[in-house]
Amino acid sequence: MTRTAATLEGRPNRRVAVVLTNLGGPDRPEAVKPFLFNLFNDPAIIGLPGVFRTPLAKLISSRRETSAQANYALMGGGSPLLPETQKQAEALSRALADAAPGDDSRVFIAMRYWHPLTEETAAAVKAFQPDKIVLLPLYPQFSTTTTASSLKKWSECYDGPGETHVICCYPDAEGLIEAQARLIRQTLDKAEGRPVRVLFSAHGIPEKLVAAGDPYQAQVEATVAAVVEHMGLTDWAICYQSRVGPLKWLGPATPDAIEQAAKDGVGAVVVPIAFVSEHIETLVELDMEYGELAHKVGCAPYLRAPTVSADPIFITALADAVGRALETPGTAPQGASQGGPCAHLKACPSGCSKSSRAA
Numbered sequence: 001m002t003r004t005a006a007t008l009e010g011r012p013n014r015r016v017a018v019v020l021t022n023l024g025g026p027d028r029p030e031a032v033k034p035f036l037f038n039l040f041n042d043p044a045i046i047g048l049p050g051v052f053r054t055p056l057a058k059l060i061s062s063r064r065e066t067s068a069q070a071n072y073a074l075m076g077g078g079s080p081l082l083p084e085t086q087k088q089a090e091a092l093s094r095a096l097a098d099a100a101p102g103d104d105s106r107v108f109i110a111m112r113y114w115h116p117l118t119e120e121t122a123a124a125v126k127a128f129q130p131d132k133i134v135l136l137p138l139y140p141q142f143s144t145t146t147t148a149s150s151l152k153k154w155s156e157c158y159d160g161p162g163e164t165h166v167i168c169c170y171p172d173a174e175g176l177i178e179a180q181a182r183l184i185r186q187t188l189d190k191a192e193g194r195p196v197r198v199l200f201s202a203h204g205i206p207e208k209l210v211a212a213g214d215p216y217q218a219q220v221e222a223t224v225a226a227v228v229e230h231m232g233l234t235d236w237a238i239c240y241q242s243r244v245g246p247l248k249w250l251g252p253a254t255p256d257a258i259e260q261a262a263k264d265g266v267g268a269v270v271v272p273i274a275f276v277s278e279h280i281e282t283l284v285e286l287d288m289e290y291g292e293l294a295h296k297v298g299c300a301p302y303l304r305a306p307t308v309s310a311d312p313i314f315i316t317a318l319a320d321a322v323g324r325a326l327e328t329p330g331t332a333p334q335g336a337s338q339g340g341p342c343a344h345l346k347a348c349p350s351g352c353s354k355s356s357r358a359a
């Protein structure tokens, strides 16, 4: 819809930039090392001063390059995260056009560690000259390592116009829970009556971040509680995957939960509860690595629920969250580091405010 058309309807239309923030993934084998460097050089991931962090990030990305490349090779050499996010962006764009035809909405993608990087997207949003910006993380649960890092980067990069509205998280949004429950039910059907435990597997983070106030674990538990209640599940457990480095991470680890299921004589339906699209953590770690483990320890059947991806119920929930965010007070156009998402971020790690959390 153009400005003119909406103006003719008598409603001053708004230019709305919806920015989907996500992690990003290497698009080809040569991109694996610089992607890993960007990730480990983020102070939200390694909380050391730059003088120590940057050489460490160089070392870790060099050391992990070959094994990570081998894993990305299993998906054709690169991550499907960007194409998956593009599908979600297109679906959201259509949902927003239906929900608010008077607005000139455009959906952008800002990745934290690989292209399109936040700085590139910030320039594209500035060129769009929005009246309103909605920052929408593709992480249902807030963590300092993901959402806070993306929002901080955005506030450092964006110097264009527009009042900013931040959606910090949506751990128990109705559409997320409903879409998730439907996918789990479809996967449970594939067990054909054989006993299975639903293992809700979330990407782990170091325990010390949770002790310092990161609400991620509590929000993962909130998502799981909502799904369990919605479905009336009786045999289920929460576990954490993808441990990296020497620190103590949240547990129990997903491989241990799979072994426990085998010991208890049940199979597993693994549900990636903190991911909303397919990528290396679902397609390689859950399907291949843990699939092999399940086979070895006799956890059968071993099934995995798909992520919500561009499921229409989930996309509608995102569009609703955008609509609600636009109704809440935003922060003034940026141009300075005060205001903007940063002001909101101070509140987030100690528990997100109702106004920024999508119901």
Ligand SMILES: C=CC1=C(C)c2cc3[nH]c(cc4nc(cc5[nH]c(cc1n2)c(C)c5CCC(=O)O)C(CCC(=O)O)=C4C)c(C)c3C=C
Residues within 6 Å of the ligand: 023, 024, 025, 026, 036, 039, 044, 045, 064, 068, 079, 080, 081, 139, 143, 145, 146, 203, 204, 205, 206, 244, 274, 275, 279, 280, 281
């Ligand atoms: C809920 C989402 C995520 C959290 C929390 C998170 C924390 C976190 N991640 C690492 C290190 C790595 N993550 C990697 C890949 C990766 N991580 C997420 C999401 C979360 N990470 C996604 C969606 C992906 C997949 C991207 C893709 O390319 O498809 C990787 C790279 C893969 C590998 O080498 O294992 C690393 C490394 C840390 C250290 C951390 C919290 C401190």
Ligand SMILES: [Fe+2]
Residues within 6 Å of the ligand: 203, 242
């Ligand atoms: Fe990760």
Ligand SMILES: [Fe+2]
Residues within 6 Å of the ligand: 168, 169, 344, 347, 348, 351, 352, 353, 356, 357
């Ligand atoms: Fe928040």
